[in-house]
Amino acid sequence: MFQKIKIRIEQELKSYIRGLEKNYHLKSLSPLILRSIKEFILRKGKRIRPILFCIGYLGFAEKVAPGLFRSAVSLELLHDFMLIHDDIIDKSDIRRGKPSMHLMLQRQLPHKKLKFNGQDLAIVIGDVIYALALDVFLEVKGDPKLKEQSLKQLISAVLYTGSGEFIELLLGARDLKKVTKKDIYKIYQYKTSNYTFASPLVMGAILAGADKKQIKTIFEYGIKLGIAFQIKDDIIGLFGKSSDTGKPNLTDIQEAKKTLLLWHAYHNSTSKDRKIIEKIFSAKNVEEKNLCQIQKIILNSKSIDFAKKEIDKLRKESESLLQDTGMKPKYQILLKEFSEKILTIEPYLFHSIDTIGKIMPR
Amino acid sequence: MFQKIKIRIEQELKSYIRGLEKNYHLKSLSPLILRSIKEFILRKGKRIRPILFCIGYLGFAEKVAPGLFRSAVSLELLHDFMLIHDDIIDKSDIRRGKPSMHLMLQRQLPHKKLKFNGQDLAIVIGDVIYALALDVFLEVKGDPKLKEQSLKQLISAVLYTGSGEFIELLLGARDLKKVTKKDIYKIYQYKTSNYTFASPLVMGAILAGADKKQIKTIFEYGIKLGIAFQIKDDIIGLFGKSSDTGKPNLTDIQEAKKTLLLWHAYHNSTSKDRKIIEKIFSAKNVEEKNLCQIQKIILNSKSIDFAKKEIDKLRKESESLLQDTGMKPKYQILLKEFSEKILTIEPYLFHSIDTIGKIMPR
Numbered sequence: 001m002f003q004k005i006k007i008r009i010e011q012e013l014k015s016y017i018r019g020l021e022k023n024y025h026l027k028s029l030s031p032l033i034l035r036s037i038k039e040f041i042l043r044k045g046k047r048i049r050p051i052l053f054c055i056g057y058l059g060f061a062e063k064v065a066p067g068l069f070r071s072a073v074s075l076e077l078l079h080d081f082m083l084i085h086d087d088i089i090d091k092s093d094i095r096r097g098k099p100s101m102h103l104m105l106q107r108q109l110p111h112k113k114l115k116f117n118g119q120d121l122a123i124v125i126g127d128v129i130y131a132l133a134l135d136v137f138l139e140v141k142g143d144p145k146l147k148e149q150s151l152k153q154l155i156s157a158v159l160y161t162g163s164g165e166f167i168e169l170l171l172g173a174r175d176l177k178k179v180t181k182k183d184i185y186k187i188y189q190y191k192t193s194n195y196t197f198a199s200p201l202v203m204g205a206i207l208a209g210a211d212k213k214q215i216k217t218i219f220e221y222g223i224k225l226g227i228a229f230q231i232k233d234d235i236i237g238l239f240g241k242s243s244d245t246g247k248p249n250l251t252d253i254q255e256a257k258k259t260l261l262l263w264h265a266y267h268n269s270t271s272k273d274r275k276i277i278e279k280i281f282s283a284k285n286v287e288e289k290n291l292c293q294i295q296k297i298i299l300n301s302k303s304i305d306f307a308k309k310e311i312d313k314l315r316k317e318s319e320s321l322l323q324d325t326g327m328k329p330k331y332q333i334l335l336k337e338f339s340e341k342i343l344t345i346e347p348y349l350f351h352s353i354d355t356i357g358k359i360m361p362r
Numbered sequence: 363m364f365q366k367i368k369i370r371i372e373q374e375l376k377s378y379i380r381g382l383e384k385n386y387h388l389k390s391l392s393p394l395i396l397r398s399i400k401e402f403i404l405r406k407g408k409r410i411r412p413i414l415f416c417i418g419y420l421g422f423a424e425k426v427a428p429g430l431f432r433s434a435v436s437l438e439l440l441h442d443f444m445l446i447h448d449d450i451i452d453k454s455d456i457r458r459g460k461p462s463m464h465l466m467l468q469r470q471l472p473h474k475k476l477k478f479n480g481q482d483l484a485i486v487i488g489d490v491i492y493a494l495a496l497d498v499f500l501e502v503k504g505d506p507k508l509k510e511q512s513l514k515q516l517i518s519a520v521l522y523t524g525s526g527e528f529i530e531l532l533l534g535a536r537d538l539k540k541v542t543k544k545d546i547y548k549i550y551q552y553k554t555s556n557y558t559f560a561s562p563l564v565m566g567a568i569l570a571g572a573d574k575k576q577i578k579t580i581f582e583y584g585i586k587l588g589i590a591f592q593i594k595d596d597i598i599g600l601f602g603k604s605s606d607t608g609k610p611n612l613t614d615i616q617e618a619k620k621t622l623l624l625w626h627a628y629h630n631s632t633s634k635d636r637k638i639i640e641k642i643f644s645a646k647n648v649e650e651k652n653l654c655q656i657q658k659i660i661l662n663s664k665s666i667d668f669a670k671k672e673i674d675k676l677r678k679e680s681e682s683l684l685q686d687t688g689m690k691p692k693y694q695i696l697l698k699e700f701s702e703k704i705l706t707i708e709p710y711l712f713h714s715i716d717t718i719g720k721i722m723p724r
Contacts, residue, residue: 029525029552030532085489089482109535113644115618116531120451123485124531127447128524130492135517144506155497162490163391169478169486170392173471190391256477282475 001334002051009050012069013076016136017041024132036105036125037132041080043096048342049075049200055338056204056218059331065207067140074137074154075200077129082161082195084126088119089169090255094247101125130158142207150206157199164190171258176266176281177274179258185227188260192233193226214326221321225339228314231307232343234259238295250291256281260310261303262294268301308345315343363696364413371412374431375438378498379403386494398467398487399494403442405458410704411437411562417700418566418580421693427569433502436516437562439495444523444557446488450481451531452617456609463487492520504569512568519561526552533620538628538643539636541620547589550622554595555588576688583683587701590676593669594705596621600657612653618643622672623665624656630663670707677705 017038021027026034050072057068086092087100094100099107105125106118137154140147168187171179198219205218237252238261252259266277277297280290298304318339322332379400383389388396412434419430448454449462456462461469467487468480499516502509530549533541560581567580599614600623614621628639639659642652660666680701684694 024521026525029522030529032532033525033528085485089478089485112535113646114535116451116534121528121531123447123451124524124528127488127492128521128528130489131517131521131524134496135514135521138510138514144510147510148500148506152497152500155493159386159490159493159497160391162486162493163388163395166395166483166486166490167392169483170394172478173474173476284475 001330002338005051005054006047008069009047009054009072009076012073013041016070016073020132032105032108033125033128036101037129039104040084040101041077041129043098045076045079045096047076049079049196051338052197052200052222053204055331055334056201057208058204059208059325059327059335060205060210060214061208065140065142068207071137071140074133075203077133077136078154078158078195081126081129081133082158084122084129086165088122088126089165090251092247092251140207143209146207146209150203153199153203153206157195160190161195164192164194168258172256176258176262176278179263181260181263184258184260184263187258188227188230189223192230193223197226197229198222210326217321217325218327221318221325224314224318224321225343228311228318228339229342231260231311231314232345234261235304235307235345238291238298250286250288253280253286253291253294261298261307264303264306265294265298265301268303268306269297273297273300311343315339363692364700367413367416368409370431371409371416371434371438374435375403378432378435382494394467394470395487395490398463399491401466402446402463403439403491405460407438407441407458409438411441411558413700414559414562414584415566417693417696418563419570420566421687421689421697422567422570422572422576427502427504429502430569433499436495436499437565439491439498440516440520440557443488443491443495444520446484446491448527450484450488451527452613454609454613502569505571508569508571512565515561515565515568519557522552523557526554526556530620534618538620538624538640541625543622543625546620546622546625549620550589550592551585554592555585559588559591560584572688579683579687580689583680583687586676586680586683587705590673590680590701591704593622593673593676594707596623597666597669597707600653600660612648612650615642615648615653615656623660623669626665626668627656627660627663630665630668631659635659635662673705677701 020038021034026037053072053075054069058064083095084101087095088102092100093103098104100122102118102122104118105121109118134151134154137151138147164187168191171183171187199222201222202215202219205215210218234252234257237247238249238259240249242248262277266274269277276293280286280294283290319336322335325332327335382400383396388399415434415437416431420426445457446463449457450464454462455465460466462484464480464484466480467483471480496513496516499513500509526549530553533545533549561584563584564577564581567577572580596614596619599609600611600621602611604610624639628636631639638655642648642656645652681698684697687694689697
């Protein structure tokens with residue numbers, strides 16, 4: 001069922017891309033814009049947001065609204081826009097296993113002195129995709145008032161994700177010892193949970209005509225699930241195979257991301273280890289060696305066990321909320337399966353930790 | 363009348379700002395976001411876009427929709443978002459006579475090694491203001507279908523302005539001799555006319571229930587007027603007092619903007635002067651001396667006379683279109699007065715040219 005929705009989303013993405021030229025005449029404006037947008041949008045992805053939007057809808061709807069799956073594309077486009085701007089800010093070269101948008105554009109520029117670069121072009125392409133996302137959302141047919149309310153949720157998702165990104169950057173300027181668990185959870189809530197889980201589900205539920213209480217509960221469910229997912233994603237980011245995550249393990253450390261994992265490790269380590277963390281986090285460039293050091297400190301401080309407990313706690317809380325949503329049982333089961341899938345730490349990860357354990361014994 | 367609408371818009375902007383904290387809890391998220399948005403939005407500006415939106419509406423409406431002026435704020439916010447991203451791309455330090463958003467944010471950061479800068483924060487604030495713009499647009503009361511159609515026009519304005527910005531950047535990589543007048547007009551149309559003139563008028567007209575033919579005519583009217591305005595703005599940008607324009611005269615040259623003025627000067631100059639232009643345009647930094655050189659070449663090539671003829675031609679075409687819009691005569695007169703005001707090259711400018719003429723005689 002989940003897979004079936006995903007296949008449908010992929011089809012819609014492809015047909016959306018085919019219509020892009022016809023609907024907006026982007027090619028006559030700039031073939032480079034059209035080509036870059038197409039390439040980026042069609043990259044492999046989990047499509048979590050459009051899928052959750054559809055589940056949010058189907059869980060409360062009597063029948064499928066015409067254009068529902070088409071309008072789900074908006075959530076993937078919104079994600080693409082955010083990834084593009086994020087990668088500029090984080091100076092990331094790789095996205096979904098391929099060059100980030102700004103790097104891809106930079107490579108297409110003539111080799112001569114220019115007053116602009118790939119990042120400048122990528123800021124603009126991000127803004128354009130933001131507009132495309134809004135436009136395609138409006139294609140769903142239905143009660144205009146519900147559509148407007150659902151659109152307002154989409155808008156608020158961008159607003160709060162942006163704010164979350166902003167405070168995460170500011171937190172980067174703060175010493176690790178002054179960062180609280182509450183700070184970290186606030187960022188997880190705004191930067192991940194809201195726009196990846198809560199808002200897509202809520203947007204679908206609103207369109208389907210769910211009532212206020214149901215919407216509130218499904219929002220809270222999404223927030224809990226999203227925070228749990230972010231914690232798991234931090235573990236994968238640091239220990240997972242980069243062929244699976246699509247980005248190097250060094251990324252979070254390079255960006256000095258204040259993750260829950262790192263927060264716990266910092267507060268449960270020797271002062272010698274704390275100094276190592278501080279040094280790596282303030283360095284301009286980090287190396288493979290530093291990754292191993294951080295991994296070792298995280299393992300020694302039992303921060304993975306702590307993180308797993310947090311994930312379990314949040315998962316249980318979210319499951320209990322799910323029962324109160326009034327969603328059709330079939331879709332509750334679907335969401336439960338989905339959350340198990342995304343929250344389970346796959347065996348290959350443990351293998352990786354073992355490997356590190358052998359290389360650098362405690 | 364025009365002034366009356368402007369005063370109303372200013373009031374709405376202020377009350378919008380007052381409600382910002384209450385409606386979005388931005389302060390509890392980050393006081394810096396809220397403070398920066400407030401400061402930037404309240405800077406002095408011409409408010410052309412919200413005013414034209416109101417005129418577009420009032421010119422076709424039976425009565426004023428509740429929330430109309432509130433929703434006009436969206437067009438000023440949209441402009442703010444674009445200015446913020448533009449200033450990052452153009453590396454501009456000054457906006458509306460004050461530090462650009464990225465510079466203002468940079469100055470608030472602690473003086474230590476950080477993994478991000480004011481530009482990164484400003485990308486995000488731009489995205490957040492984009493969301494705020496969409497949200498406040500939805501506050502107007504009216505037929506939901508007309509609201510949706512009007513919103514689609516707003517979205518397309520961002521889409522095409524972004525595309526216009528993109529092709530303008532790419533044009534920066536092209537040699538001046540390969541740039542055509544058509545290229546320049548295409549950018550003027552997409553980057554200025556559409557979102558500053560045509561789209562605000564059309565958005566208002568749609569909301570008021572104007573018919574398809576009327577909307578098409580008012581759109582074309584806005585495009586013509588906007589191109590004329592951009593040509594005049596280029597003259598002011600180069601020769602006007604920076605205390606009036608809010609940015610240094612060097613800006614366009616520093617950014618190597620391919621303006622109509624420059625295109626004409628290039629094609630109507632001696633080969634020696636062409637070489638000077640080329641050299642200045644490919645230099646990394648330009649100085650006051652270069653500004654004088656360019657000004658002199660533009661005066662010698664009679665490019666201002668050419669530009670003024672183009673403005674007059676476009677003004678006449680737009681006036682003839684205005685008569686066909688079916689807009690209430692009162693508002694036609696208002697638009698005619700408005701276009702005269704914004705297209706007239708004020709005396710202080712000639713004074714400035716005279717001054718230059720004396721300093722550097724032909």
